Amino acid sequence: MKSHYRVVVIGGGVVGASVIYHLAKFGWSDVCMLERSVLTAGSSWHAAGGIHALNADPNISALQAYTIDLLQEIEAESGQDIGLHMTGGLTMAGTPDRWEWLQSQYRVYQSIGISDCRLVTPKEAGELNPIMSTEGLLGGMWADREGYLDTTGTVHAYAKAARKRGAEYFEHTKVEALEQTQDGWRVQTDKGTITCEHVVNAGGLWAKQIGRMAGVELPVSPLKHHYLISDTIAKLENLDFEVPMTVDLEGFTYLRQDQKGVLLGIYEINHEHWAMDGAPWDYGMELFQEQTDRIENELILGFERYPALQDVGIKTWVNGAFTFSPDGNPLVGPVPGKRGYWCACAVMAGFLQGGGVGKSLAEWMIHGEPEADVYGMDVARYGKFAENREFIKQTTGQFYSRRFVMTYPNEQLPAGRPLKMAPAHDAMTAAGCQWGNSWDLEVPLYFASEEFQENPSLKRSNAFPLVGSECKTVRTGVGLLDITGFSRFEVSGPNAEAWLDNILASKLPKPGRAGLAPMLSEEGKLKGDLTVFNWGDGTWWIMGSYYLRAWHMRWFNDHLTEGVSIIDLGEDWAGFSLSGPDSKDVISKITDFSINELKFMGCATMDIDLIRAKVGRLSVTGELGYEIHCRMGDHIALRRLLLKAGAECGIREFGFNALLSLRLEKGFGIWSAEFTQGYTPGMTGMDQWIDWDKEHFIGQAAAIKERDGNGPSQKLVMLEIDADYADASGYEPVWNNDSLVGFVTSGGYGHTVKKSLALALVNNELAKKDQKLKVHVVGVEKDAKVIQMSPYDPDGLVMRV
Numbered sequence: 184m185k186s187h188y189r190v191v192v193i194g195g196g197v198v199g200a201s202v203i204y205h206l207a208k209f210g211w212s213d214v215c216m217l218e219r220s221v222l223t224a225g226s227s228w229h230a231a232g233g234i235h236a237l238n239a240d241p242n243i244s245a246l247q248a249y250t251i252d253l254l255q256e257i258e259a260e261s262g263q264d265i266g267l268h269m270t271g272g273l274t275m276a277g278t279p280d281r282w283e284w285l286q287s288q289y290r291v292y293q294s295i296g297i298s299d300c301r302l303v304t305p306k307e308a309g310e311l312n313p314i315m316s317t318e319g320l321l322g323g324m325w326a327d328r329e330g331y332l333d334t335t336g337t338v339h340a341y342a343k344a345a346r347k348r349g350a351e352y353f354e355h356t357k358v359e360a361l362e363q364t365q366d367g368w369r370v371q372t373d374k375g376t377i378t379c380e381h382v383v384n385a386g387g388l389w390a391k392q393i394g395r396m397a398g399v400e401l402p403v404s405p406l407k408h409h410y411l412i413s414d415t416i417a418k419l420e421n422l423d424f425e426v427p428m429t430v431d432l433e434g435f436t437y438l439r440q441d442q443k444g445v446l447l448g449i450y451e452i453n454h455e456h457w458a459m460d461g462a463p464w465d466y467g468m469e470l471f472q473e474q475t476d477r478i479e480n481e482l483i484l485g486f487e488r489y490p491a492l493q494d495v496g497i498k499t500w501v502n503g504a505f506t507f508s509p510d511g512n513p514l515v516g517p518v519p520g521k522r523g524y525w526c527a528c529a530v531m532a533g534f535l536q537g538g539g540v541g542k543s544l545a546e547w548m549i550h551g552e553p554e555a556d557v558y559g560m561d562v563a564r565y566g567k568f569a570e571n572r573e574f575i576k577q578t579t580g581q582f583y584s585r586r587f588v589m590t591y592p593n594e595q596l597p598a599g600r601p602l603k604m605a606p607a608h609d610a611m612t613a614a615g616c617q618w619g620n621s622w623d624l625e626v627p628l629y630f631a632s633e634e635f636q637e638n639p640s641l642k643r644s645n646a647f648p649l650v651g652s653e654c655k656t657v658r659t660g661v662g663l664l665d666i667t668g669f670s671r672f673e674v675s676g677p678n679a680e681a682w683l684d685n686i687l688a689s690k691l692p693k694p695g696r697a698g699l700a701p702m703l704s705e706e707g708k709l710k711g712d713l714t715v716f717n718w719g720d721g722t723w724w725i726m727g728s729y730y731l732r733a734w735h736m737r738w739f740n741d742h743l744t745e746g747v748s749i750i751d752l753g754e755d756w757a758g759f760s761l762s763g764p765d766s767k768d769v770i771s772k773i774t775d776f777s778i779n780e781l782k783f784m785g786c787a788t789m790d791i792d793l794i795r796a797k798v799g800r801l802s803v804t805g806e807l808g809y810e811i812h813c814r815m816g817d818h819i820a821l822r823r824l825l826l827k828a829g830a831e832c833g834i835r836e837f838g839f840n841a842l843l844s845l846r847l848e849k850g851f852g853i854w855s856a857e858f859t860q861g862y863t864p865g866m867t868g869m870d871q872w873i874d875w876d877k878e879h880f881i882g883q884a885a886a887i888k889e890r891d892g893n894g895p896s897q898k899l900v901m902l903e904i905d906a907d908y909a910d911a912s913g914y915e916p917v918w919n920n921d922s923l924v925g926f927v928t929s930g931g932y933g934h935t936v937k938k939s940l941a942l943a944l945v946n947n948e949l950a951k952k953d954q955k956l957k958v959h960v961v962g963v964e965k966d967a968k969v970i971q972m973s974p975y976d977p978d979g980l981v982m983r984v
């Protein structure tokens with residue numbers, strides 16, 4: 184073991200081994216992996232070894248597909264047998280809604296290029312897996328690239344292949360402490376001290392403690408998980424093929440063949456956390472006693488689904504632990520505020536995600552950014568609030584128990600809520616507000632009577648008319664929306680303007696003006712769809728999506744220069760958006776500011792009655808509107824004042840569901856849909872805000888290359904879809920004469936234009952008005968055509984009046 188490495192990876196499970204493999208593969212071979220026991224000694228040795236390409240997050244699906252392709256490569260490279268059995272896989276649906284969902288998921292997989300799937304009838308499924316009872320099943324999905332592998336062999340294959348490329352690993356070497364130095368980290372082990380530039384927490388069950396060694400509280404917890412291995416099943420002895428990996432969603436089980444028996448794994452509704460502060464240091468390669476009482480219901484369902492299990496004994500029980508983050512996705516990437524400290528942990532399915540995690544982390548460390556959009560597993564998607572133990576317990580438990588439970592897109596899940604509430608929350612609840620959640624905050628969805636219950640649905644729900652009525656209020660009168668759920672950053676200091684000019688690709692607004700501001704990575708991909716405000720007193724605001732607060736702050740801090748101060752105002756500021764043709768009448772009643780002078784995209788500090796507010800004349804609804812920001816403590820008073828002043832005009836509160844419909848009618852994109860770090864300005868129309876004449880901004884060279892080259896292959900368009908009971912939501916495929924030509928980024932109903940609308944990225948040559956296309960909506964093919972980008976008020980006149 185040397186005394187210095189460029190990178191030290193802590194943990195010799197499948198994830199750590201994949202990280203050193205990818206670092207070495209991409210050219211960084213001065214790396215070592217330290218393992219306190221032997222390779223695989225955490226969760227990895229006792230995993231079921233199942234692999235399947237499908238995941239609800241399409242970006243994670245793509246990384247899983249990458250891992251599966253990689254497996255044969257590392258086997259060949261290392262010469263280590265990984266016991267790969269590509270049996271194919273079945274995912275079965277047992278309720279009408281689930282079957283509908285599976286059919287729409289199948290279309291989503293087509294959109295993201297997973298083409299080796301097909302839908303199957305229960306009869307076909309029964310032939311593919313002859314030990315499965317098809318009783319109560321409505322249909323299923325077959326995927327070619329599924330199966331299982333030998334877990335120990337796979338970890339050794341990654342490690343050996345990494346060693347062949349120059350990386351090192353050491354077993355029986357425990358990391359005991361970490362200390363940040365000027366150039367990186369001092370890693371204290373029981374075999375001596377190593378210094379390094381970067382340290383990676385791939386500690387699996389011990390990730391929590393390895394975080395704490397560096398003063399980092401990671402939102403991760405282990406939970407227990409059961410599977411059983413049966414004795415030989417006679418029917419399997421007579422088959423000349425292995426039964427496929429089979430997931431029975433309504434039964435909460437997965438199954439694969441194991442020699443001539445089967446392995447049946449259970450996602451337990453009655454879940455159990457274990458060692459929330461991380462596994463004990465002396466925890467060896469141990470298992471827990473099986474807890475059959477806790478999983479009785481799932482076992483009964485499993486034995487009914489696979490009746491042959493009723494006639495054979497159970498050879499082995501495995502009750503082991505593995506780790507979860509609140510949303511079940513890994514925690515990967517540079518930890519904000521800890522230079523050179525990286526995470527590759529909370530990987531729930533290391534054998535199918537480990538390859539993608541290792542690849543992304545290695546690219547990130549070496550090139551500054553991963554190639555794929557990995558926001559879904561970025562450690563910076565959580566804020567400080569997620570350090571709370573009870574929050575972690577509730578959310579990880581909810582994810583685990585609901586692993587195979589269907590979640591509807593309009594369903595609001597309870598774990599970790601309510602947490603942060605804007606001061607007017609209770610008054611808004613009394614007014615009928617139905618709440619959703621963004622990051623730690625409760626956000627208004629729509630307003631309804633006390634007894635109203637929304638039905639969970641893949642289609643338009645019974646809240647549809649309520650949302651329609653809120654849209655009408657905004658388009659014809661005036662509506663009030665709580666916008667505490669926007670992010671606000673204050674930038675000041677002698678170099679603030681120069682810094683903003685470099686970090687944002689747009690022209691900076693003049694004093695008293697606001698402007699739309701794309702932010703780019705060096706590779707010319709989007710990093711933010713922001714609005715920048717120049718308050719005229721040397722302070723600037725950047726506003727964006729609330730849930731990206733920590734993620735954006737990491738980017739700002741990573742690029743901070745001398746003479747610039749940036750503060751996240753999210754805990755101190757709140758606000759309301761007043762919008763609609765009557766909004767000027769309302770605001771002018773309660774301010775002595777000459778409101779007529781505040782033109783579209785103007786901004787000013789003004790008094791709203793007793794409140795000193797910051798006001799921007801803009802609105803995401805596309806109407807005449809004002810975003811009024813106040814101190815958190817003034818939020819209740821501001822709401823009362825605005826409601827009172829608007830009473831004569833019939834003001835009504837509205838929620839984000841209406842806002843989503845209103846912005847769609849205007850063709851305004853939003854982050855995580857039209858704008859992601861996987862897309863470029865040219866694809867999304869964000870290039871219209873780039874200031875091509877400025878001397879320098881981050882991502883300039885790449886943006887110019889896109890502009891002056893052949894341009895992007897796909898462009899954002901607005902589609903009108905011939906759909907009447909359901910709307911597109913995102914990632915549905917777009918077809919032209921049976922060829923896949925794009926996908927939906929977001930969709931919904933335009934209540935004013937009375938059309939089912941969707942924004943979609945489609946091949947350039949088809950991005951022209953009146954082009955006829957087809958789109959799958961909840962699994963059913965519908966006619967669609969390209970229409971003008973902004974079906975409501977195409978020239979943007981009403982917001983400028």
Ligand SMILES: Cc1cc2nc3c(=O)[nH]c(=O)nc-3n(C[C@H](O)[C@H](O)[C@H](O)COP(=O)(O)OP(=O)(O)OC[C@H]3O[C@@H](n4cnc5c(N)ncnc54)[C@H](O)[C@@H]3O)c2cc1C
Pocket residue numbers: 193194195196197198199217218219220221222223224225226227228229230231232233234356357358359385386387388389393408409410501502503504505527528529530531532533534535536
């Ligand atoms: C019953 C069960 C079934 C599963 N089935 C599947 C499946 O079918 N498919 C799938 O993909 N996944 C499955 N999993 C999940 C899978 O096991 C994990 O996702 C995976 O093992 C995580 O790997 P890891 O490298 O992150 O963590 P671990 O395997 O826990 O590795 C972490 C390593 O870090 C070492 N370490 C910790 N602290 C230190 C320190 N201070 N110094 C040095 N070394 C340290 C540990 O000794 C350990 O070896 C299953 C898990 C369980 C429990």
